[in-house]
Every structure is written in C-alpha cells, then in structure tokens.
Amino acid sequence: MxxxxxxxxxxxxxxxxxxxQHLWPTLVITIALLLxxxxxxxxxxxxVPAGEVWQHLVETVLPDYVSNSLLLMxxxxxxxxxxxxxxxxxxSMCRFPGRALFEWALLLPMAMPAYIIAYTYTGMxxxxxxxxxxIRDLTGWGWGDYWFPQIRSLxxxxxxxxxxxxxxxxxxxxxxxxxxxxxxxxxxxxxxxxPWRTFFTVALPLARPAIVAGLSLALMETLADYGTxxxxxxxxxxxxxxxxxxxxxxxxxAAQLSAxxxxxxxxxxxxxxxxxxQARYHSTSQRQQSIRRLHLRGGQAAAAFGFCxxxxxxxxxxxxxxxAAWSLTVADQRLDAEFATLALNSLALAAGAAVLALAxxxxxxxxxxxxxxxxxxxxxxxxxxxxxxxxxxIAVGVMIPFAWLDNSVDAWMRATFGISxxxxxxxxxxxxxxxxxxxxxxxxxxTVESGLGKIRPSMDEAGRAMGLRPRQVLGRIxxxxxxxxxxxxxxxxxxDVLKELPATLILRPFNFNTLxxxxxxxxxxxxxxxxxxxxxxxxxAGLIPVIILSRSITRSRASL
Amino acid sequence: xxxxxxxxxxxxxxxxxLVLALGTPSALAETEEVNLYSARKEALIKPLxxxxxxxxxxxVNLVTGKADALLQRLKNEGRNSPADVLLxxxxxxxxxxxxAGLTRAFESETVAEAVPETYRDPEGHWTGLxxxxxxxxxxxxxxxxxxxxxxxxLADPKWKGRICIxxxxxxxxxxxxxxxxxxxxTETTEEWAEGIxxxxxxxxxxxxxxxxKAAAAGQCDIAIANTYxxxxxxxxxxxxxxxxxxxxxxxWPNQPGSGDGRGxxxxxxxxxxxxxxENPDAAVELIEFLVSPxxxxxxxxxxxxxxxxxxxxxxPVLAEWGEFKADDLDLVKLGELNAAAVKLxxxxxxx
Numbered sequence: 001m002x003x004x005x006x007x008x009x010x011x012x013x014x015x016x017x018x019x020x021q022h023l024w025p026t027l028v029i030t031i032a033l034l035l036x037x038x039x040x041x042x043x044x045x046x047x048v049p050a051g052e053v054w055q056h057l058v059e060t061v062l063p064d065y066v067s068n069s070l071l072l073m074x075x076x077x078x079x080x081x082x083x084x085x086x087x088x089x090x091x092s093m094c095r096f097p098g099r100a101l102f103e104w105a106l107l108l109p110m111a112m113p114a115y116i117i118a119y120t121y122t123g124m125x126x127x128x129x130x131x132x133x134x135i136r137d138l139t140g141w142g143w144g145d146y147w148f149p150q151i152r153s154l155x156x157x158x159x160x161x162x163x164x165x166x167x168x169x170x171x172x173x174x175x176x177x178x179x180x181x182x183x184x185x186x187x188x189x190x191x192x193x194x195p196w197r198t199f200f201t202v203a204l205p206l207a208r209p210a211i212v213a214g215l216s217l218a219l220m221e222t223l224a225d226y227g228t229x230x231x232x233x234x235x236x237x238x239x240x241x242x243x244x245x246x247x248x249x250x251x252x253x254a255a256q257l258s259a260x261x262x263x264x265x266x267x268x269x270x271x272x273x274x275x276x277x278q279a280r281y282h283s284t285s286q287r288q289q290s291i292r293r294l295h296l297r298g299g300q301a302a303a304a305f306g307f308c309x310x311x312x313x314x315x316x317x318x319x320x321x322x323x324a325a326w327s328l329t330v331a332d333q334r335l336d337a338e339f340a341t342l343a344l345n346s347l348a349l350a351a352g353a354a355v356l357a358l359a360x361x362x363x364x365x366x367x368x369x370x371x372x373x374x375x376x377x378x379x380x381x382x383x384x385x386x387x388x389x390x391x392x393x394i395a396v397g398v399m400i401p402f403a404w405l406d407n408s409v410d411a412w413m414r415a416t417f418g419i420s421x422x423x424x425x426x427x428x429x430x431x432x433x434x435x436x437x438x439x440x441x442x443x444x445x446x447t448v449e450s451g452l453g454k455i456r457p458s459m460d461e462a463g464r465a466m467g468l469r470p471r472q473v474l475g476r477i478x479x480x481x482x483x484x485x486x487x488x489x490x491x492x493x494x495x496d497v498l499k500e501l502p503a504t505l506i507l508r509p510f511n512f513n514t515l516x517x518x519x520x521x522x523x524x525x526x527x528x529x530x531x532x533x534x535x536x537x538x539x540x541a542g543l544i545p546v547i548i549l550s551r552s553i554t555r556s557r558a559s560l
Numbered sequence: 561x562x563x564x565x566x567x568x569x570x571x572x573x574x575x576x577x578l579v580l581a582l583g584t585p586s587a588l589a590e591t592e593e594v595n596l597y598s599a600r601k602e603a604l605i606k607p608l609x610x611x612x613x614x615x616x617x618x619x620v621n622l623v624t625g626k627a628d629a630l631l632q633r634l635k636n637e638g639r640n641s642p643a644d645v646l647l648x649x650x651x652x653x654x655x656x657x658x659x660a661g662l663t664r665a666f667e668s669e670t671v672a673e674a675v676p677e678t679y680r681d682p683e684g685h686w687t688g689l690x691x692x693x694x695x696x697x698x699x700x701x702x703x704x705x706x707x708x709x710x711x712x713x714l715a716d717p718k719w720k721g722r723i724c725i726x727x728x729x730x731x732x733x734x735x736x737x738x739x740x741x742x743x744x745x746t747e748t749t750e751e752w753a754e755g756i757x758x759x760x761x762x763x764x765x766x767x768x769x770x771x772x773k774a775a776a777a778g779q780c781d782i783a784i785a786n787t788y789x790x791x792x793x794x795x796x797x798x799x800x801x802x803x804x805x806x807x808x809x810x811x812w813p814n815q816p817g818s819g820d821g822r823g824x825x826x827x828x829x830x831x832x833x834x835x836x837x838e839n840p841d842a843a844v845e846l847i848e849f850l851v852s853p854x855x856x857x858x859x860x861x862x863x864x865x866x867x868x869x870x871x872x873x874x875x876p877v878l879a880e881w882g883e884f885k886a887d888d889l890d891l892v893k894l895g896e897l898n899a900a901a902v903k904l905x906x907x908x909x910x911x
C-alpha cells in the first residue's frame with residue numbers, strides 16, 4: 001500500500017482558503033485574457049470600416065470560401081475519424097502481426113508538415129510527375145486520353161490533411177480505449193455482444209469525448225491551414241484572408257474575414273462541449289487488468305494489418321521515402337554545419353513551448369475544474385481560440401500589442417530619463433514563444449481537459465475523505481491517472497511547434513532560422529529537392545519524441 | 561491501490577526555450593552592423609551579403625519573410641525598429657512601404673549612375689536591384705511563334721484549353737494584370753481576363769514551374785511564367801526539371817510592331833532605407849554594393865534574373881533568350897492598381 005496519509009486532515013486557516021478561492025479564478029482569467037489578446041486585437045478590426053470590399057467579396061469569392069472550407073472540414077472529419085478511430089481500436093483491442101509496431105508507428109505522420117506532404121505528392125502524382133509520365137510512356141496516351149485523379153483538388157487537399165492529422169484522433173481515441181474499464185467491455189461481451197457490437201455500442205460512445213476532442217483539433221488545424229490549400233489552388237477562408245490583406249491591401253477586411261473564421265471555430269468548440277456534456281462518462285472501475293486482446297487470424301489479421309499499414313504508408317513511408325530520395329541528390333550541398341544549429345533551434349523552441357503550454361493548460365484546466373464559474377469557463381474557452389487562426393494572423397496580433405508596449409516604455413523612458421530602451425520584446429524569442437502559446441494552447445488544453453474529465457469528482461472527494469490534502473489528491477490520484485494525457489499534450493505541442501512556420505517566420509529575431517523556415521523557403525521557391533533535407537530533418541527530429549512519448553503512454557496504461 | 565509515481569520525464573524536459581528566450585538578439589556590437597528585412601529568401605541573398613561583409617567589414621543581420629508581413633512588422637515597430645534596409649521582390653510593396661512613411665529618401669551617386677531612372681523611385685526612396693520578366697512560354701513544335709503577339713491576344717478563342725497560368729492569388733499575376741489595366745483600361749482588361757479563364761487548360765494551381773511542366777507534358781501549349789524559374793529548371797541536375805524546361809521556348813510579347821508595342825511586363829526586386837534606420841550610411845553602402853557590377857552579374861548568374869544595371873554580362877542562358885523591350889510603365893502603378901487587378905480577376909472567375 002503506497003498511500004500513507006495522515007489520519008486527520010489539517011484545516012487551512014479561513015483567510016488562506018479565501019485567498020485560494022480568489023487566486024484560482026484571477027490567475028485563470030488573467031492568463032486567458034493575455035493569451036486571447038492577439039485574437040482580440042485581430043477581432044478588434046471588426047470595428048474598423050473596410051469600405052466596399054465586403055460587397056465585392058460577397059458577390060464574387062465569399063461563397064467559394066465558405067463552401068470549400070466546409071467541404072474540406074467534412075472530408076478531413078471523415079478521413080481522420082475512419083483512419084484514427086479504426087487504427088486506435090485495432091491496435092488497442094486486437095492482436096495481429098505488426099500490432100506492437102503500428103502502435104507507435106501510426107503516430108509518425110504527425111511529424112510531417114501538411115504543406116510538405118502536399119508538395120511531395122504533387123511531385124509524384126501530378127500530370128508531369130513520374131507516375132503519370134510512366135503511364136503515358138507505357139501506353140502512348142497523351143493528355144486527355146486517360147483518367148487520373150487530380151491530386152491538386154479539394155478532395156486531394158482533404159486527403160493530404162487527413163493523412164497528417166488522423167494521428168490526433170488516433171492518439172486521443174487510443175488513450176480513451178486503453179483507459180476504458182475492461183469490466184464494461186467484458187460485461188458487454190458476456191451479454192452476448194460480439195466485438196463489433198461492443199465497439200459500436202459500448203466502446204465508441206464511451207470514447208466519444210476523447211474522439212471529438214481529437215477531431216476538433218484536426219478540424220481547427222484544417223481551418224488554419226494555408227500552405228496546402230494555397231498550393232492546391234483551393235480557395236478557402238485562409239487563402240481569402242491573405243488575398244484580401246495582401247492582394248486587396250485591406251487589413252481591416254482581412255481581419256473581419258478572420259473573425260468570421262472564428263465563428264466556425266466557436267461552432268466547433270460548442271459541438272465539442274455539447275458532445276462532452278451529452279456524455280459525461282467517467283471510469284467506474286479501477287480494475288483495469290491488462291487487456292485481453294481479441295486474437296485476429298487469417299483474413300481478419302491481414303485486413304487489420306492492411307488497415308493500419310495504409311495510413312502509415314501513405315502518410316509517412318511514401319512521402320518520407322520521396323524526401324529521402326530527393327535529399328540524396330542534394331545532400332552534399334545542403335547538409336552543412338548550419339544544419340545542426342537549425343535542428344537545435346527547432347528542438348529547443350519546440351521543447352520550451354511544449355512545457356510552457358502544458359503548465360498553462362494544467363493551470364487553466366484545474367482552475368476550470370475547481371472553480372467552474374461562468375467567467376472562468378468563458379476564459380478557458382477564449383484562451384484556446386488561437387488554434388484555428390492562421391499563424392500569420394496570430395503573428396500580427398502578437399506584434400501589435402508587443403510593439404505598442406515596447407514603444408510606450410521607450411517613449412516614457414525617453415521622456416523621464418532621456419534613455420531609449422528600444423524594442424524589449426518585439427523581435428525576440430519571447431514574442432515567438434508567446435505566439436506559439438497563443439496558437440497551440442488549445443492542443444494541450446483539450447488533451448488535459450479530456451484527461452481530467454475521466455477522473456470522477458467522487459475520487460477527489462474520496463481522497464479528501466481519506467484525509468488527503470488537495471496537493472496529495474493531485475499527486476497520488478490525479479497525476480498517475482493523468483500521465484498519459486500530459487505526455488500526449490507535450491507531444492502534440494512539441495510536434496506542432498516543430499512544424500510551425502508563419503509566426504516563426506515573421507516574429508523571429510535576426511539571423512535565427514528553424515528547420516521549418518529553411519524547408520519552406522526552398523519549397524515555396526519551387527525547389528522541392530533542395531528543401532527535402534530540412535523537411536526530412538523535421539520529420540526525423542519529430543520521430544524521437546514521438547517514439548519516446550508513445551511508449552510512455554503505453555506504459556502509463558500498464559502501470560495503473 | 562495507487563502507487564505514487566514520480567514524473568521524471570515531465571520534470572526532466574529542459575526549459576531550453578525559456579533560457580533561449582531571455583537572450584536578446586541585438587546586443588550592442590562593436591563592429592558596424594546593418595539590419596536587413598528581406599522578402600528575398602535567404603538562399604538567394606545570403607551569399608551576396610557574406611561577400612559584402614568580407615569587403616566592408618560591416619556585419620549584416622538578416623530576417624526573411626513575406627514582404628507584407630515584414631512591412632507590418634516595420635510599421636508596428638515604428639521609430640524603434642532595428643531594421644535599416646527593406647528588400648522586396650516587387651515594386652508594389654516598395655511603393656506601399658513608402659506610402660506608409662516607412663522609408664526615407666537617400667542620395668547616392670553610385671546608385672543614380674548604375675540604375676536607370678525607370679527603375680528608381682522619383683523621390684529617391686527606393687531603387688530596383690534586378691528585373692523579373694514575365695513573358696509567354698510556348699511548347700516548341702506545338703506552337704509557331706508567329707501565332708503569338710501580345711498578352712492581349714491570348715484571350716482569343718483559338719487558345720481555348722491551351723493556356724496554363726497560376727492562381728490570381730499570386731502577386732506576379734496581380735502585377736501583370738495591373739500592367740494590363742494601366743495599358744488598356746479596366747473594362748477591356750476584364751474582358752481579357754474572362755477570355756483567359758475560358759482558355760485555361762485547367763483550373764489554376766501550383767507555381768510557375770508547375771505551369772512549365774504541365775506545358776511540357778502536353779496539358780497545354782502556352783504557359784505564363786517568370787523567366788528565372790525557367791532558368792532555374794534549365795540549370796537543374798534533376799532531369800524532372802531540366803527536360804520539361806528544354807521543351808519550351810520564350811516568346812517576348814508586346815514588342816514594337818505587335819499591339820501597342822509597350823514591351824514585356826517586368827517587375828523589379830528592390831531595396832529601400834527605412835525611416836527608422838540608425839545607420840543609414842551603412843544601409844546605403846549595402847544598397848550600393850547590391851547594384852555593383854559584380855553583384856548584378858551574380859543575380860543574373862545565380863538567380864537567373866535580369867540586372868537593372870546596363871552593360872553587365874548576363875549568363876549564357878539569359879543571353880540565349882535574346883534582348884527584349886521591357887514595359888516602361890511607371891512601376892509605382894503596379895502597386896497602385898494591385899487591388900483593382902485582384903477584384904477584376906475575382907469578377908472574371910480567375911481562381
């Protein structure tokens with residue numbers, strides 16, 4: 001018995017408790033407001049008149065933006081649900097050859113930036129690419145003589161995004177399946193339900209909050225995507241924002257489009273809340289003996305293998321292979337000493353941002369759990385809004401208040417002491433990391449909250465009744481149960497930051513490069529082969545944490 | 561039973577980012593420095609900057625990014641901006657920077673001598689550094705160059721299903737259409753854009769290289785692309801790049817004798833000294849270096865762009881394409897008409 005709590009709980013003095021009562025909400029609301037500032041700055045443009053541009057937009061391109069964004073979300077929802085939930089179920093509940101490998105390998109596509117996979121597949125599958133050229137050479141056909149799916153199209157974009165985003169759903173769904181009380185599943189089986197029926201009627205509804213959390217992350221990422229849709233020529237909200245801002249030179253209208261985009265995000269968040277509210281399931285049993293996995297044989301095993309192998313191959317092996325092939329052709333000129341610096345910059349930023357985001361998510365998550373008042377609830381929701389906003393828009397939202405603060409301090413110092421302090425925060429990594437937190441807090445927050453949701457409040461009460469102080473409840477009950485979620489949160493933000501491009505590009509200090517910046521600069525210059533080593537290094541750098549954390553998540557299940 | 565487990569992994573992850581974040585980048589340096597915001601990508605400017613440092617001892621600090629984003633940064637940083645020089649790859653953004661009061665006039669005889677007046681700001685706020693031409697490319701054997709004449713003529717129904725051109729979100733297309741508006745007026749240009757949309761072989765997608773590859777593969781007969789992409793493909797070791805490039809040839813549209821003969825559409829990459837610069841002398845020195853004959857030759861050789869300076873030897877690839885008359889439209893117009901061009905393409909259904 002590891003628990004050795006004092007028999008009598010110590011009572012906190014009244015004033016201290018009151019302090020605690022106010023401290024949580026104040027802290028949560030302050031942090032949330034701070035993180036919501038960039039989005040608020042952008043939304044603030046709603047009140048700036050944008051002139052007649054809106055009429056033009058509504059008459060010409062806006063319907064396209066809306067319908068394409070919706071269709072893209074629908075496609076990605078289907079793709080990530082089928083891929084993510086299916087593979088999660090198979091690897092957590094069934095036994096078939098390769099299962100142990102798939103368990104972590106299925107996460108690999110996460111390390112692949114969406115725009116890189118889009119460039120790579122285009123290089124392979126486009127009309128002028130090697131595959132179609134081979135078909136033409138073999139058959140003697142020309143343009144228009146045969147049908148070949150257009151990779152650069154809306155379905156193509158949905159496929160590309162699904163391939164790199166399904167791991168979000170996989171990760172959260174798998175964690176949910178693994179933590180499901182086997183008693184429930186056993187009961188279902190003993191009641192005569194077959195494995196399929198058990199899956200659809202018991203496991204799936206139980207895992208729904210986690211699945212929806214993963215799905216909403218994937219969809220927000222879809223809404224914020226710029227690189228893929230821009231390259232594929234699919235006009236969506238994000239491409240529209242850039243076009244309106246840069247092409248039409250109208251930042252106010254662009255910000256208003258961003259605000260409209262946020263309406264989509266609100267809808268997503270409400271959907272997620274609603275789904276969670278509909279089903280407030282908590283594990284009812286701590287008895288989670290090791291899973292007796294369903295043993296698949298023959299055709300079933302082959303089908304399961306194929307089902308898991310497909311997303312792994314398409315989302316990782318094939319594009320990584322192509323990148324490796326390209327890298328070989330340019331390795332001598334691109335792999336210099338500078339590369340180590342790039343990788344180190346990327347890793348350090350990603351690790352730092354991931355840890356900070358986790359800390360903030362815990363703070364907000366607990367604040368929400370302990371004091372679920374309306375203002376706190378609203379603050380926590382608002383803090384996660386940045387995830388669906390394109391990075392460049394966030395960057396501008398960060399830039400404006402930071403520069404204002406810097407310049408105000410400078411002006412005051414000049415007026416008072418005759419010293420110029422210059423720019424203190426703008427153009428430093430503080431601004432970059434802040435932007436990452438704004439953009440990716442939703443990821444860690446969703447994950448932490450979905451983890452917290454699985455801990456029944458009655459467990460807290462039982463712990464307190466047994467004489468545990470709040471901190472002990474945290475350390476002895478919550479932490480062990482949360483470990484998987486915390487690691488997941490770290491991993492997701494880490495990989496996201498590793499791939500992040502637009503905010504890094506615009507906010508970074510002088511002479512500071514990351515792998516994503518390098519890969520993008522070359523790829524956007526249509527030098528695919530030259531960009532391959534940097535892209536491949538992002539993938540490789542993402543691999544190690546993906547593997548370590550994936551193993552830890554598995555172990556955390558086993559350790560319970 | 562709940563054993564207490566310690567979170568070595570969580571606690572062990574280094575707060576490297578935080579440590580990094582506290583380091584300020586712009587330390588007060590003893591060596592002279594010039595800070596550059598560049599819309600030209602690092603790989604396409606760094607070697608020149610390194611040579612500049614070697615020659616003058618002035619260190620160059622570089623941030624690259626999209627021109628619009630850099631402008632936004634410059635604007636927000638205000639008078640405390642560390643940037644001394646702004647480098648863009650189109651005239652429109654230089655014009656925008658000037659209009660927003662982010663640049664200052666600078667005087668340099670070297671620049672005045674090197675760069676023709678057409679490619680400089682009349683008030684001396686910026687100068688062009690290289691020329692980027694956007695001609696018509698055709699597939700050898702499929703199109704007889706005698707069939708081609710002007711951009712305007714591409715709207716003729718005889719080109720139905722034969723033209724590849726990228727999205728209207730692309731600034732090169734926006735500038736091209738702006739130049740057409742300047743020459744022909746909005747109405748005529750809108751009809752033209754509708755004609756182009758009707759003649760497209762496929763919905764616009766991909767970059768300039770993609771248009772060239774699609775033409776070479778037989779999807780269309782005409783592609784519109786900037787010349788340096790073609791030059792880059794021709795120089796590539798990758799047969800997937802080189803072979804398609806060899807199947808197409810350049811036609812210089814709107815030359816004297818065809819249409820109004822105003823010349824082929826060009827844009828410039830250029831540089832300006834920022835209003836906030838604390839080191840304008842070094843800034844001007846850098847700009848002067850960028851228009852020196854050696855730097856200009858480097859643009860032509862490595863980037864496949866045309867030098868703004870006359871009499872600079874151009875690379876064999878560019879020389880082979882022959883001389884052409886460039887549209888001498890005031891480049892400021894491209895910036896001014898950009899929004900009109902975007903709206904026009906929206907109305908014409910140019911995706």
